[in-house]
Amino acid sequence: MKLLFVADPLETFKTYKDTTFAMMREAARRGHQIWACETADLVWVKGARVVARGARCITLKGEATTAPVTQAVHSDDWFEVATQAELALADTDAVVMRKDPPFDSEFFYATHLLSQAEREGARVFNRPAALRDHPEKLAILEFPQHIAPTLVTRSAAAIKAFHAEHQDIILKPLDGMGGMGIFRVGADGMNLGSITETLNRDGAQSVMVQKYLPAIVHGDKRVLLIGGEPVPYSLARIPQGSEIRGNLAAGGKGVAQPLSERDREIATALGPILAARGLLLVGLDIIGDCLTEINVTSPTCFQEITQQTGFDVAAMFITALESQLKH
Incomplete structure (x- = not known):
């Protein structure tokens, strides 16, 4: 099979822990052809199909072909480019969307290009529409029976009331990743106002607040x-x-x-x-x-x-x- 991975630059992979690399390695072991591109490479022109310009067909080399890789391998030490070409996404067997967060405007636009590629016959995993419909913080709202007490709001007053009820809380931005921008406020309420202003930008931005889980x-x-x-x-x-x-x-x-x-x-x-x-x-x-x-x-x-x-x-x-x- 011909697999196209849409990901961050290959040269930035830390192969000893990178999940996309692990996927590529296993696919290569099974004889599948590995292609890679970045979201910036995706292009659509009226009358044509969505393509990845400058897509690279790669082979893994050296230690990258064995498991586990025990230390970081940077730059191009773990792969070599067999071919570089313009590749129509519909001409692949599967497109694996592995662009790391943040889910910003460019990520959003990329999912729409991938949806167009689907209409042209491409198979994309995870499905672009599903990526758009499941923001990673807010997707839990659909399953309240499984979550802790949670508040989503722009309102400083609502946050203050939630803290008064639960005493020990966690506040986090809806677009954060890797633990970025997470704050804990205990029963004394120390710095709650300042943290709220920082996260909600004086009411301009929504915040998620949850009861602290020991x-x-x-x-x-x-x-x-x-x-x-x-x-x-x-x-x-x-x-x-x-x-x-x-x-x-x-x-x-x-x-x-x-x-x-x-x-x-x-x-x-x-x-x-x-x-x-x-x-x-x-x-x-x-x-x-x-x-x-x-x-x-x-x-x-x-x-x-x-x-x-x-x-x-x-x-x-x-x-x-x-x-x-x-x-």
Whole structure:
């Protein structure tokens, strides 16, 4: 099969932990042809099809062909370009959208180009419309039975009232990633006004506020859904030192562990629903017994789980992708 990965620049990959790299490596092992481009390479002209200009057909080389890669391999040390050409997305067997957040205007526009490519016959995973319909913070609102007390608002007064009710709260921007812009305010309300002004920009921007979950000390668990089925292990991202954030990008420690009964309950409830909407790969974030986010843009943690447990997450993903393409 010919697979096109729409991703960040290949030269920026940290191959020892990059999930897109793990997908490519497994696909290459199975004999699939690997192409790559960036969202900036996507072009549509009236009378023609959506193409990736300057798309690169790559082969993996050296240590990149074996598992695990134990240290960062930067630049072009892990791949070589076999061909560079203009590639119509509809001429591939699958387009795998793996552009990392943030979900900004350019990401949004890219999903519309990918939707046009679908109309021309391309198969895109995750489906572009589903990416647009599931903002990663707000998607949990559909499943209130699984989430902690939560408020979404621009109103400083509403935030103040929520704090008065719950005493210990977390505030975060709706467009943040990797733990960026997350604040905790305890019972004393210290700096609540200043934090609110910073996040809501004096009422111009919406904020998510949630009751603080003490179970964060045991980790913010990433539960992966592939084709609607849960990977049997989560990666608990455990805050270190005085940090409240478990995100690996914020210095959290990743510890793989079997799914708890509650993890599996949430995954089993959401998996078929999300898969039916064209979300082949989803990352659920769970703290204690509560769902906190539904990640659909570029879920990660494949390599950490595989390295610690021996369960080949990338193999499960490529098998699911191959299965989708048979239908």
